[in-house]
Amino acid sequence: MSTQFVQAVWGGVLFGSVYGLMALGLTLVWGAVRLLNLAHGALFVVGAYAAYWVVSFLHLPILVALPFGVLAAAAFAYLMHIIFIRPVIGKPGFDNSTLVATVGISIAVSAAALLIFNPQYKVVPPVLSGSTIVAGVQITYQGLLVIGTSLALFAIVYAFLTYTRLGMAIRAVSQQTEAASLMSIPVVQTYGIVIAISGGLAGLAGVLLSPSFFLSPNSGFNPMIQALIVTIFGGLGSVRGALVAGFVLGVFESFVEVFYGVGWAQPGVFILIILMLIVRPNGLFGIGEVKRL
């Protein structure tokens, strides 16, 4: 019992930080650009495969591959912004266009991954190996690293948005685009930066998670769905909400998994989110502005 409990808590905190990491990028982009990025899972895959490539073809240590993966995902996201998002910013069909375009991109990315690397599951080596046993539960150091990184990133992003000039510009753009551009904030460029940051976060999640979940061309899909759920649960566009909701949902899912069986985990989460939307349609920390998209 006690082992099961520790197991559930450990799994929940681990899942929660992972979901939070993915959701952070989604919620940033939503908050600033009002873009529902359905290619977020593709960015995850880009980061993970870039790191895999560095490790297995260039034979470099994972500590080199990690920043490479993050940069690759960020660069890809920025490219996506330049080619597909920027042309439709401010146009009437923005929602439709970006929705379809990001779906298309995510299809193209997983197809490309399938062509470049084969469909076999890949293993990215963990940054930290080894584990310790606490109350009969195996605690991997990689898991601890994931949790630590996730919490640190939330703190960094929060501080970045609150105290730096660029962060303030991002918040200004997300609150009032016109006013921001009157204050000579380059709005479209700021959008690009936000999207690149979000891509980097997704890439980081990809590199850190692939040791525990194997890497395949479609492995970004489930984390993205989970991140969407977390984002909505916490309130779209809310950084604090993503953190709290990530842990709440992670622990909930883990407890359901441990005590009722794996098969109930996902249905349980879906039922929870439906209930949540009925009780609080804007999520935990939602701003109440759900008008567009």
Added chain:
Amino acid sequence: MSVGGVVTAAPSRPEVDYAAAPWQRVPIYVIGGTVVAGILLPLVLTRISIGDYLITLLILFFMQAVVAQSWNLIMGYGGIYSFAQVALFAVGGWTTAVLAHSLGWNPFIAMLFAPVVALLAAVGIGLPTLRLRGVYVVLLTLAFHELARVFAVTGPRFISGGGYGLVSVPTFQFGNVIGQQRTIYLYYLAMVIFVIATFVIWRVIHSPLGVAVTALRDSETYGVSRGINQFRIRLILFAISAFFTGLAGGYMTHYNGGISTSVFDFSRLIDLLAMIVIGGWGTFAGPILGAAIIIGLDQYLVAIGDYRALFEGLILAVIAVFAPQGLWPVIRKTYDKYLGPEQQPAPAPASAAAHAETRNEDLK
């Protein structure tokens, strides 16, 4: 929404107001000719060597077009970003499969229950979902898709068939007819479904319901302030869409003699999305055109194998960003410019709702 009044024209046949009754613009000869061509086509095709293959392609086209049109009805016209379309197709397919497979019903009778159950499922999803907007709808409908998939794979044995789906469902039998003659009958059945679905969707788009829904899509504040019950309208539209999707699912199940869990593959959803986007998002004929293009091209795209998904994704993204209207408006403009009759000066739109309607009637 006083548009409906013009439909039942007075016996003295006054001048038709084309802006208010755009369906009157399509000559009856065009429709009649198309239907007759559709009826005669298999008789011609059986004379040529690859005719059988072309007929099966047409059957596939009819069904995909029905699903694409239904999806376009809620996505393009309704502005509801639902990704539950394939799941509803599967609901229809599984309904009829279970009835015919486990209970031994006649496929023709079992198929009639497919749209009904799909409609009920749609109402079930719609009740919690359709009060919400955009991104929430995306998420909850994707969730439904995923739940349906999990249930189909891990559900009770008479549903999951052990994890692969139901593979030995009775097919349609027309007495003792076999071979080519049977294919022709299957073709006619598919065509009837296609014609009914197309006609109903056409009428729905140009009914007060359709006008209301496009008004809501284009300006929600305005539509709601004019007393349109948004939730109710969306639910009705969603149910209509699910009805035909389920019917197509039922047909395809008996046509293939089974339904496998691979219908939930994401690529199916992408194919349908590609039909809508390439053909023309939110236009009447767009999804039909898109279905024809995708199914026609598919035969050639098989050769490029894995590159297919890559190209499809890129084309989707490029069209969505650079030509969001799709192909149909381009074709239509060309037709109007070179072949079409002289344009009557359109009366000035009286209200935003009428404006929304005239803007979105792209049928021909």
